[in-house]
Amino acid sequence: MSSQQTSDYERNRNKWSRGQTPDDIIEICRRLCGQYLGGIWSEINDGRRRRPHLTVRRITGGFTNQMYYCAIDNNSDNKSCRRQLANDTPTEVVVRLYGKKWIESSGSCVGGGGSDGHNERLNDIVIYLMASKRGLGPKQLAFFADGSIEQFIKLHTFGLSEQSQDRYVCQLAGLLAQFHAMPVPIARTGDWFRQFVDSQLTKANRLFPLADMFVRLDTKNLMTVDLKKECQWLHRCLAAVNSPVVFAHNDFRGANVLVHELADDDGGGGCDTDGQQSVVDRQLLTLCDFEYSCYGYRGFDFGAIFEDWGRTETNNIGGNVSDETLRKFMTSYLDESVRIGGMAYREDSMVNTVDHLVREAKVFLMAQQMFFIMFCLATEEMPYNKTKDQILQRGDQRLGYYLELKNKYLSEGLIK
Structure with a gap:
């Protein structure tokens, strides 16, 4: 990768974050990835030997939501794990945990999900899926009540x-x-x-x-x-x-x-x-x-x-x-x-x-x-x-x- 020109503004922009990282974030990510991605992700840290290890780190730069990089090590000597990793199973994903939107819902106002403000995230799911399908946004892997799991892009x-x-x-x-x-x-x-x-x-x-x-x-x-x-x-x-x-x-x-x-x-x-x-x-x-x-x-x-x-x-x-x-x-x-x-x-x-x-x-x-x-x-x-x-x-x-x-x-x- 060529050297990138950056500025004070960009460096500070990339440090933005909102809210504290939950103490049990590794367990939260393990549970969500196991439940919604299945396969090798459901075998993480289940107490048995030679199971894949999960790495979790926070991604800064988010102004509304909390984002977490989740990765499975691919050095497992377990044959089942190696087969799943070879079968295009993603080993790196991003878990997005919804935060309160900075701009309040008010029907047709930006961020609004209806005249009463309910189910505003329903619009988000529709939009994310359409953008993903057209290659305009990251591939969406799963949605749950408080967030989503999506493709990780090195970027x-x-x-x-x-x-x-x-x-x-x-x-x-x-x-x-x-x-x-x-x-x-x-x-x-x-x-x-x-x-x-x-x-x-x-x-x-x-x-x-x-x-x-x-x-x-x-x-x-x-x-x-x-x-x-x-x-x-x-x-x-x-x-x-x-x-x-x-x-x-x-x-x-x-x-x-x-x-x-x-x-x-x-x-x-x-x-x-x-x-x-x-x-x-x-x-x-x-x-x-x-x-x-x-x-x-x-x-x-x-x-x-x-x-x-x-x-x-x-x-x-x-x-x-x-x-x-x-x-x-x-x-x-x-x-x-x-x-x-x-x-x-x-x-x-x-x-x-x-x-x-x-x-x-x-x-x-x-x-x-x-x-x-x-x-x-x-x-x-x-x-x-x-x-x-x-x-x-x-x-x-x-x-x-x-x-x-x-x-x-x-x-x-x-x-x-």
Whole structure:
């Protein structure tokens, strides 16, 4: 594997974790793998001699769930074990234990599983299975009430190194086009973002004395901006962009794009297609973490992936993506969408052009900032071991960047 360019932001991103590791996690994983995978996994540590040994370690980088790598040693001298290992039995898997979603369910809102919020994980199972079947996500091996078991992929997450290579950028665009084209049989709604923003602002004002906190912390942007009016303006602005409603990932950022480590030296994949082959035929990347996926604006995913593009410092806000990269990405996205949907897709010249896609990405960068601003205001559980004051200061920083984007786009005539 070639040396990988990394940044302070990526290194810290890969250390994210939530909650304590259960004291009995080895027993939990042994029981789950034995029950749902069977075969050699059911023979682990059962008290008899020459049984396979289980290795369990936590995988960091997860922001919602807990993930555990589980592996059976394949050096057993037991003949039955050797036969099963030779019969394509997976010896490495990932056990996912569900955590509480950061974004509350509210019917059609992101992460919602119904108008009453029940069975929200049912949607997740449907989405994970469909993504797995299409080769867009990890292979799903089992589901249980509190989690799942899936294929283990030797990987790292999408970062600076991949952002600078055309083969990764263009394949990422193709994967997103395929994801957007999935006909997922769940509730269809196109404006979860409006519901989320409005509900979070209401919640924040109910839970916290925000005005007093802004003064005490001297968060100048939060003190001076009327967020209710600003959100109303943003809703009108996003509607005017005319971004189509698709099945969107809604958390489409580098941390949720897996880079196959064995792909680094294979020289595979570029931006060009020959009309017969998809840009994603040579698999370099896999998408993951679909907990917040639902029908929504196409542009939200564009804004998400480019929101931290080129970001090197954890404490910085805002990406650094060039128009050249945006156009290259959108050209591949459009080509793959045409391959899937035929020339009729390209003929919708109002929204399915490179220029329109680039505009969507830029305008929805503002939506990304407002999403995180509202999260900072309303959250009661503090991520990254931060205090509420620190989270509010982060929200103020986000709002400052949002205003920079707004003023820039207004001066350029990109928005009105």
